[in-house]
Amino acid sequence: MTNPEQDILRPHAEQLYADELEALARSDDRPRPQRWNMSPPAVVTYLLGGTLSDGTVISPKYVGPRRLMEVAVATLATDRALLLLGVPGTAKTWVSEHLSAAISGRSTLLIQGTAGTPEEAIRYGWNYARLLAEGPSEQALVPSPVMTAMREGKIARIEELTRIPSDVQDALITVLSEKSLPIPELGTEVQAAKGFSVIATANNRDRGVNELSSALRRRFNTVVLPLPATADEEVSIVTQRVQALGQTLDLPEIPSASEEIRRVVTVFRELRSGLTSDGRTRVKQPSGTLSTAEAISVVTHGVVMSAHFGDGVLRPSDTAAGILGAVVKDPVADAVVWTEYLEAVVRERKDWADFYRACREVDH
Structure with a gap:
C-alpha cells in the first residue's frame, strides 16, 4: 500500500x-x-x-x-x-x-x-x-x-x-x-x-x-546564525542536504560526487570572501550572496543533469551552468567578476582544467 x-x-x-x-x-x-x-x-x-x-x-x-x-x-x-x-x-x-x-x-x-x-x-x-x-x-x-x-x-x-x-x-x-x-x-x-x-x-x-x-x-x-566556518563544514551540509533532496525527488544515487561538491563549495567560499583558499590571491566579489542554500541548489541541479543527460557521474559539465547562474546576477558587473575569476584562479589550477573548459563553454 x-x-x-x-x-x-x-x-x-x-x-x-x-x-x-x-x-x-x-x-x-x-x-x-x-x-x-x-x-x-x-x-x-x-x-x-x-x-x-x-x-x-x-x-x-x-x-x-x-x-x-x-x-x-x-x-x-x-x-x-x-x-x-x-x-x-x-x-x-x-x-x-x-x-x-x-x-x-x-x-x-x-x-x-x-x-x-x-x-x-x-x-x-x-x-x-x-x-x-x-x-x-x-x-x-x-x-x-x-x-x-x-x-x-x-x-x-x-x-x-x-x-x-x-x-x-x-x-x-x-x-x-x-x-x-x-x-x-x-x-x-x-x-x-x-x-x-x-x-x-x-x-x-x-x-x-x-x-x-x-x-x-x-x-x-x-x-x-553564521555561515559555515570551514570548507569541510560547508561540504558536509551540502552533501547531507543534496542526499535528502535526492531521496525526495527520487533521483538515482550519484557515485563519487564529493570532488565536485567540494569544488562548488570552494568557488562559492572564494567569491564570497574575496580571497582564494590559500590566502594568496584577492578576487572581486559578485553582487549575490552565494549562500550554502545556493550551493545545494547548484549541486542538486548538477545531479539531475548527470542522471538524465550525463553518464550518472557528477562532472564539471553538470555543475558549470548552475554555478554561472548563481554567480552572475548582474549581467554586466558580475559577468566581469566571473570572467576574471575563471582566468586568474580557475585556469591556473591544473586539476581544474575540465571545470575551466566546462565553464568557458557555458559562458559562450
Missing part, C-alpha cells in the same frame, strides 16, 4: 522525521517544559544529531556551533521570543521549522512576511459573510497562526519579520509582552497557554527595510 506522504514533494519536518521524533520522545527522561514534546537537551540532540541509548541514530539537521542551538532552545523555554538572524542561506528557516517540529510537533503555524502582510495575519480576521449576517461572533472569527499557537500552547513561526511593515510588526508587542491578544469586537481576549512562543527569522542584509522598533526588539532574544 502506498504511503500518501511518499507523494508529497516537500513533507513537513514532523512528517519526514516522525520516527526520530518518536524515538527521542520515548527515550527522553529529562524534565520537559509544559506542552513540550521533549526536553530541551533532546531538542538539541534532534537538531545536531546523535545516537540514542536504544541505538536509534538521529540525523543532524544543523551543522554548526552547539552553543547556538542550546541558546535558541533555552530561549524558547523562557518567556522571550526567538529571533534567528543571518545572511541568506544560513538555515534560519530550516532551524525554525525543526525547532517547532521538535517542541510542538507542529511546524505549520506559519506567517510568511512580505511588504503586503496585513495586521490580520498576526492577529485575526473575519469570515465576512458570517460577520455581515450575524455580527461579530466567535464563529465568524478567523484565527491567525499566532492566535492558534496561543490557544494551543504551540510555537508560531514568522518568516522574514523585517519584510513586514513596521505598524504590522507592532501588533506583536502585546502578544509577546502580555501574552494576550485582545479581541475588542467581542469584548474578550485570548490568553496564551503555557508552551506558546514565537520564532521569527530575519535577513540581516535587509536592515533598513522595516527595522524592528526598540520595543519589539526587546521582546526577542536574537541568535545570529
Whole structure:
C-alpha cells in the first residue's frame, strides 16, 4: 500500500522525521517544559544529531556551533521570543521549522512576511459573510497562526519579520509582552497557554527595510546564525542536504560526487570572501550572496543533469551552468567578476582544467 506522504514533494519536518521524533520522545527522561514534546537537551540532540541509548541514530539537521542551538532552545523555554538572524542561506528557516517540529510537533503555524502582510495575519480576521449576517461572533472569527499557537500552547513561526511593515510588526508587542491578544469586537481576549512562543527569522542584509522598533526588539532574544566556518563544514551540509533532496525527488544515487561538491563549495567560499583558499590571491566579489542554500541548489541541479543527460557521474559539465547562474546576477558587473575569476584562479589550477573548459563553454 502506498504511503500518501511518499507523494508529497516537500513533507513537513514532523512528517519526514516522525520516527526520530518518536524515538527521542520515548527515550527522553529529562524534565520537559509544559506542552513540550521533549526536553530541551533532546531538542538539541534532534537538531545536531546523535545516537540514542536504544541505538536509534538521529540525523543532524544543523551543522554548526552547539552553543547556538542550546541558546535558541533555552530561549524558547523562557518567556522571550526567538529571533534567528543571518545572511541568506544560513538555515534560519530550516532551524525554525525543526525547532517547532521538535517542541510542538507542529511546524505549520506559519506567517510568511512580505511588504503586503496585513495586521490580520498576526492577529485575526473575519469570515465576512458570517460577520455581515450575524455580527461579530466567535464563529465568524478567523484565527491567525499566532492566535492558534496561543490557544494551543504551540510555537508560531514568522518568516522574514523585517519584510513586514513596521505598524504590522507592532501588533506583536502585546502578544509577546502580555501574552494576550485582545479581541475588542467581542469584548474578550485570548490568553496564551503555557508552551506558546514565537520564532521569527530575519535577513540581516535587509536592515533598513522595516527595522524592528526598540520595543519589539526587546521582546526577542536574537541568535545570529553564521555561515559555515570551514570548507569541510560547508561540504558536509551540502552533501547531507543534496542526499535528502535526492531521496525526495527520487533521483538515482550519484557515485563519487564529493570532488565536485567540494569544488562548488570552494568557488562559492572564494567569491564570497574575496580571497582564494590559500590566502594568496584577492578576487572581486559578485553582487549575490552565494549562500550554502545556493550551493545545494547548484549541486542538486548538477545531479539531475548527470542522471538524465550525463553518464550518472557528477562532472564539471553538470555543475558549470548552475554555478554561472548563481554567480552572475548582474549581467554586466558580475559577468566581469566571473570572467576574471575563471582566468586568474580557475585556469591556473591544473586539476581544474575540465571545470575551466566546462565553464568557458557555458559562458559562450
